[in-house]
Amino acid sequence: MVAALELYLDVDATRRIRTLWRALDDEGIPSLGSLHQKHRPHVSLAAAHHIDPHAVADALDGVPLGRGLPVEMNFAGQFVGRVLWLGVTVTPELLALHEVVHTRLHERGVEVWEHYRPGRWVPHCTISLRVPNPVMGQAIRRCLEVLPLTATITGAAVADHAKDIHQTL
Template sequence: MSQPTVVGGGGGGGAADAMAEPQGGGGVGGYAVELYFDPALENQVLKAWNVLARRQISTRLIDISARPHLTLLSFPASPSPPDPLRLLSPLRSLSSRVDPLPLSLSSVASFPSPSPSADGDGGGGGVLFLAPTPTAALLGLHAQLCEVLKKEGIEAPEGFRPDSWVPHCAVAEDVPRARMAEAFCILRDLKLPVSGYAMDIGSSSSPLFGRSSPSPSAANPEVLFG
C-alpha cells in the first residue's frame, strides 16, 4: 500500500481507509482524503490498534502501516476515478483557511460485516471505529471539502456526501463477526473520550503524490504545503 500524503501542515493552517493499490494499465486505483491528528491523539488511537492486535482480533491497520485518521472522502477503485492530482488545488485552498480542529473521539461503533455466507463461515469481517463528537466545526470542514471539490467538477462519493457522511476513525478492520462483541468490550476500557486536534488533510494510496521522510507513525507523508 502506498503511504499517506499530507497536503496541509498543522503549523500553517492545515486541518486531515486504507485503500487499494493503484491498478496497472495507466488507471488510478482507489484512494482516500483523510484528516490526520496531532501526535498525542494519534498515539491514543495507536494504543487501541495495539491492544486489539495483542488479542489477535485484528492487525490489518498495523500490517499496512496505516496512520490514524478520519476518512473525509473515499474514492473506490474504478475504470475512471477522479485524478488525485485534481484534488491538490482545492485541498490547498481549503487547508490554507483551516486552523487545527478540536476533536473528541467519544464513542465506539462498527460498520457491519457482510451477511453470513451459505456455507456458514460467518461472512467477511467488519470495521470497528471510534466515532468523534460531530461538532459544527467538523461537519463544516467536511461540507467545505465537498463544496470545493464540486467546484472542480468532482462529486463526493455516495456515503461521503454531507447528508450521509459518518465520521469515523478505524481501529480494526476485518474483525470476525464472532469477536466483534469482545472487541467492543476491550475498547470500553480506553476511558473515552480521548481528545486532541485534527492537524492535516492528506490523501492516501496514490503514488502520484510522491513520498518523503517517515513520520512517527511509520507512514511516509509528503508535505505539499503548510
C-alpha cells in the same frame, strides 16, 4: 481499493490509537495498524475507489483542512462488513469543514462515495476493517477503554496505500 482524504491527529491521540491497534493485534483481532505499516490514525472526509491527489490539492487550495480543529471521540461503532471505528462527535465546525471540502471537490469534478457526502457522512476513526464476528464484543470493549479521546487535527493528505500514494495537502 480505497483512496481517501484523511485528516491526521495530534501526537498524543495518534499514540493512544496505535496503542489500541497493538492491543487488538495482540488479542488476535486484526487492526488497521496490522493491515500494513502505511496507515496512520485519521478521520476521512472523503473516500472513493480512486481520488486524484492533484485535483484534490487544486480544489482545496486555501482551505485550512481543519488544522487546529479539536475533535472528540466518545463512542465506538460498527459498519456492515465487520468495520470497527471510534465515533467522532459532530460539531458545527467539523460539519462546516466537511461541507466546504465537498463543495470544492464537486465543483472540480472529484467524485466520492455517496456515504461520505454531506448529510450521509458518519465521522469516524477506523480501528479495524475485518473484526471476526465472534470477537466483535471483545473488540468494542477494548475500544471503550480508550474513550473519551480528544484530539486536534494537525494535517491532511490524500492517501491510496494500494497505489503507494500519499499526497500531503
